[in-house]
Amino acid sequence: MERWFAERSVGQLLPGDHAWFSYANGEEQEHVVGAFLRDGLTASDKVIYITDAAPQDLPGLRTRYHLDPDTYLRTGQLTVLPTADACLTGEVFDPGRMVASLEKVLARAERDRFRGIRITADMTWAIRQQSGAARLLDCEAGLDAAIAPSTTAMAICQIDQRSCTHDELTVLKETHEVLVGANPDFDDGVLTITRTFQPRGLRLKGELDGARHAVFAEALHAVTEQGGDVHLNVAELRFVDLGALGMMADTALRLAARGCLVLDHPSPDLTEVVELIGGRVLPWLKIGDGEAP
Amino acid sequence: MTRFIHRALVYDRDDAFLDTAVPFARAGLEAGETVLAINSAAGITGLREALGGAADSVEFRDSTSWYAQPTRTIAAYSSFLADNIGPRIRVITEPGWEGCTPAEISEWTRYESIVNEAFADVEASVLCMYDRRVTAPEIIDGALRTHPELVGDSGPRPNDAYLDPCTVFAEVDRQPLPPPPPHAVAVQVDSADLSSPRNFIGGHARGHGMSPARLNDLLVAATEVATNAIRHGVPPITCRLWDDDGDLVVDVTDAGLWEPDAVPGFLPPDPVSRSGFGLWGVRMLCPLVQLRTGAAGTTVRLRVPLR
Structure with missing residues (x-):
């Protein structure tokens, strides 16, 4: 199956890439996601992170790459979307809402004339919910439809591989055409x-x-x-x-x-x-x- | 008592081998020593029969693989010594060295000489046997210059023709290397980028039909020699290559004068300091390594069989 995937280091991602990143530990996440955020912020791309984490705690941004998220939040280049706003209905992961939110932020970033748009979310919490894996699969199809045709946007779906079974990881991985790893x-x-x-x-x-x-x-x-x-x-x-x-x-x-x-x-x-x-x-x-x- | 005894027996009648080897081995076993016999398959069979039940206490090794190339032989002895900690070791060996070229014979002579220095502190008695009827005269000449004692009918006696290792080394290294033939190909090694000389050697070696395993040995060895020339030599550095009688020969020359240690790269380096590791590794990988240095510069010649 491996040959169906394009494997790219994070620095080689291209617009239209909807990439899969299952990380082994926090260090790997800081390495790869940190580089994705850094590249976007230093190249004046729009960077959207769907997470409930505080901006100060975005993986690797401050610790590895010494960038202050506040600077970019103030200019509107960086947006941190809480899951409640982006993809929850009640307390439950709602794939339809996530795709709709994504389409909205993409449209907005395009209107704002950003040269490039980078989106990432750590979906580990979603897979842990009841029937999370099935919902995530639904969501991936919608995300792919939104990102793949884009000439400006790229996305990384993150999963902590320690929280999934091997089979879950395989099925989710197969909804992506690009696997991303460290530079x-x-x-x-x-x-x-x-x-x-x-x-x-x-x-x-x-x-x-x-x-x-x-x-x-x-x-x-x-x-x-x-x-x-x-x-x-x-x-x-x-x-x-x-x-x-x-x-x-x-x-x-x-x-x-x-x-x-x-x-x-x-x-x-x-x-x-x-x-x-x-x-x-x-x-x-x-x-x-x-x-x- | 002398720690290290290195004797040669040159014989020319059939029973001389067993007449000397059997009592030598028995005396060792009786004294509780480790006895190692390195011989041809036929020699081992003869020795086993003559020793009877005592043969079970003797370590036998096949001389063809033991004497593949000098540096590997020294490494094999070192390993054997490390694995056999006893009061004393006794070695009966008949190296043979059949079909060696003159250059290989010189290196084996050097090897016999190194042994005196390398194992000087080892509790061992080594008896090297040469059948004059089937051994190249150059090998016998070498043996007569590199063994401090000779064994005759009346027992061991000091060898008046024995030369110290430095003299033997100088003699071996005084023999000039034949110049590369007209069909040799050459490439300049002019930076620390060794990838292109490797491509050059690899391309020609494959063209000559060299097996992949041999080619890897050659590439590792040539890279090491070229790295050494870049770091310690004087440009220009040139790599020449040609085929010769089933072997591939690679020369790396530079304009510098290399003043190596007394015994450069023949002995396994200390694992912690690894001093001399590079040249030792080269000698382990290539059956024949010749080093010549002088006012005109330094040449290291590697010779590896194609198959």
Whole structure:
């Protein structure tokens, strides 16, 4: 089924994208949603967030990106819509009302001549209500009809994956054509480094050699700072040099008591190199399959 | 008592091997030592039969895989030593080294010499056996310069022709590398971007039919050597490549003078400092690594079989 989705980092979202974002934890939400809000606010887009959270608590906006929501609320660039106004009838999630509210704010933003419009909502609360998953499915179809034809608007539907069953997540995901994830920390066309959150670590793609040791060290440091197990997903890493393997071993040694460093899904070639020269010389490097040990 | 004893026996009659090896092994077992025998399949069979029940207490290893390439051999010994903590280790070995090229023989001679230094502090007696009738004379010559003691009919005696490791190293490294042939292709390595030289090597290697696993070993090794040249060498840095008798040869040259350590990259590095890890890794990955340095610059030559 995966091939039916376009996977995009948050910075690559396009007008008309109605994207799905199921986050593993608050850190991932801050990373991705924070970037979505920041990009919109700094590019003078209209940004609409449907939530009962206080503007000060919008994910990542202040903590990660150091933007003050009040500034943008005052100018009308940022709108925070409480669920009671946007999508509840009584206390109950009302898909029809949510779609109608959305169409209204879209029309208003277009009248106000915003170049781009960004809408997001964390729907975790809705799925927790009785028959929430079914209502959410109804809602998604309406949202898709409103967003997909737009040349100015893009939307992210958020769900905390810890609050849903695997089947619920799959069905909801399939109502979206775009899956959104974190922006790479680094991408120079040869190497891409992207944070992962479940498991916690980095996804490395391309080729990692001496020209990129410094950026790799930086990303490795950031993700290992707080301890705990760290996974490096190397499934799409075509080349890795001995220096980078040594850096991984150093990191593993530093982590030691606080967690381990695991190389997930290495190619047969990489496994062979790690086993040949690893063993006694890089004894801290572990090979894994993306699952917690 | 000498900790490390490294003796050679050069023999030329059929029963000389067992006549020496069997009492040597038995004495070790009786003294509670770990006994390791590295030999060809036929040699192992003969030794097992001669030792009878005592053979069960001996560790046997196949010489073809044990002696794949010098750095891997040293690593295999290091692993064996780490896994077998006993009062003393006794090794009976018949390396063979059949079909080696002169360059490979030089490196094995260097290896025999390194052993004296690398394992100087190890409680071990190593008996290296060479059948003069089937061994290349250059290998015998090497053995006679790298073993501090020789075993004769009347027992062990000091070897007057023994040379210290530094002298052997210098001798091996004095042999000039043959110049690259006219059909060698070349690319300049002029920045820290090693992706393009890898594409260059990869493209030509695939053109010569190199297997993917061998190619990965070569790319990791060549990248390491080129990285070293960028960080410590002097430009221009050139990478040349050609095929030679079923092997692919890659030269990385720079204009700098490399003054390596006494034993550069042959011994497994310390896991914490990992000093010398890069060159050691290169030597683990490539069967033959030759390093020549002088006023004209530094060349590291890697040779990897296509298959």
